[in-house]
Amino acid sequence: MVIISSCTASTLKDAAASLRSGNLVAFPTETVYGLGVDATNKDAVAHLYHVKGRPSDHPLIVHISSMSNLHKWAREIPEYAIKLARTFWPGPMTLILRRTNLAKDFITGNQDSVGIRVPSHRLASALLTEFEGQGGLGVAAPSANRFGKVSPTTANDVFEELFGYLLPTDLILDGGPCQIGVESTIINCTQDNPEILRPGAISATMISDLVGLQVTQIATGSNKLEIKAPGLLQSHYAPRAKVFISTKPNLGDGFIALSDISTPPGAIRLVSPKDTKEYARHLYQALRLADTKQLPNVIVIPPTGDDLAIAICDRLEKCAYKS
Numbered sequence: 001m002v003i004i005s006s007c008t009a010s011t012l013k014d015a016a017a018s019l020r021s022g023n024l025v026a027f028p029t030e031t032v033y034g035l036g037v038d039a040t041n042k043d044a045v046a047h048l049y050h051v052k053g054r055p056s057d058h059p060l061i062v063h064i065s066s067m068s069n070l071h072k073w074a075r076e077i078p079e080y081a082i083k084l085a086r087t088f089w090p091g092p093m094t095l096i097l098r099r100t101n102l103a104k105d106f107i108t109g110n111q112d113s114v115g116i117r118v119p120s121h122r123l124a125s126a127l128l129t130e131f132e133g134q135g136g137l138g139v140a141a142p143s144a145n146r147f148g149k150v151s152p153t154t155a156n157d158v159f160e161e162l163f164g165y166l167l168p169t170d171l172i173l174d175g176g177p178c179q180i181g182v183e184s185t186i187i188n189c190t191q192d193n194p195e196i197l198r199p200g201a202i203s204a205t206m207i208s209d210l211v212g213l214q215v216t217q218i219a220t221g222s223n224k225l226e227i228k229a230p231g232l233l234q235s236h237y238a239p240r241a242k243v244f245i246s247t248k249p250n251l252g253d254g255f256i257a258l259s260d261i262s263t264p265p266g267a268i269r270l271v272s273p274k275d276t277k278e279y280a281r282h283l284y285q286a287l288r289l290a291d292t293k294q295l296p297n298v299i300v301i302p303p304t305g306d307d308l309a310i311a312i313c314d315r316l317e318k319c320a321y322k323s
């Protein structure tokens with residue numbers, strides 16, 4: 001597998017062609033790095049599931065370059081979903097919509113819906129545009145980590161996660177560190193009101209203010225997203241170190257908190273973000289650092305608030321150690 005660190009128009013053209021031939025291409029998005037594959041190529045998708053170590057009936061998000069391709073993948077799109085798409089795409093939002101025949105069972109995990117996202121990262125956008133220019137219809141891309149592990153936010157993280165699994169023909173595009181740092185907001189748009197399945201940078205308030213509807217939020221810890229793999233929920237977003245929320249650290253434990261909270265004696269500070277945005281951007285790096293330092297435990301003091309703090313708390317609750 002090759003890492004391409006300075007992407008030019010010609011390397012993007014080659015990367016798109018590589019996707020068209022059934023290879024995997026990891027690429028940056030504004031949220032986390034994705035592991036891309038031609039969403040219509042069944043064999044290539046099977047290779048992707050193998051590389052991720054993901055149960056084959058767990059659905060993937062299809063990435064497209066613009067809203068104009070939405071109708072190829074989705075049907076019976078409610079008015080509020082169109083509004084959301086017009087306002088927050090390109091950006092950190094995934095819409096779950098009723099699928100067309102193009103979205104096969106091997107993408108949707110046999111469900112009658114499909115997840116669609118238009119990312120805003122310059123490289124992701126350029127890759128998708130080039131891919132579509134070469135006749136492609138959509139790039140399915142889960143986060144580029146092994147199943148249940150921490151999502152990668154740099155090309156090097158992708159390499160470390162997947163080098164043992166990718167083939168020599170697969171590529172990693174390096175677009176620098178991801179700016180948001182936690183995965184997209186997933187909104188179920190198959191019912192009368194929008195329902196947040198995974199919180200992210202597009203918050204419930206932003207959604208309800210825009211569409212004027214009540215937005216429901218799936219309870220943290222619910223296994224609705226994991227219908228296909230309920231038992232694996234507790235290992236989600238998890239580093240090797242055990243993550244504890246707001247407990248007192250012991251000597252040699254890692255410690256993650258906003259910069260205005262001082263490090264308890266004996267704890268090893270992993271990051272000191274000054275606000276919630278910075279917290280989200282650096283959280284996964286800090287969890288990875290705990291593993292690099294071979295720390296047994298990490299104590300995390302979550303931020304509070306109703307914006308990205310909700311997404312951070314959701315990921316922390318999912319990766320927290322459950323005895």
Ligand code: TXA
Nearest residue numbers: 031033034059060061096113114115142143183184225
């Ligand atoms: O920010 C993101 O969304 C990143 C970047 C790469 O785009 N992608 C990402 O993909 O986080 P992944 O596969 O790691 O997480 C997508 C989640 C999964 O939990 C999956 O179950 C859910 O989206 N999902 C996908 N399609 C779905 C569907 N049709 N119905 C319900 N959930 C769906």
Ligand code: MG
Nearest residue numbers: 142143144151
């Ligand atoms: Mg993921």
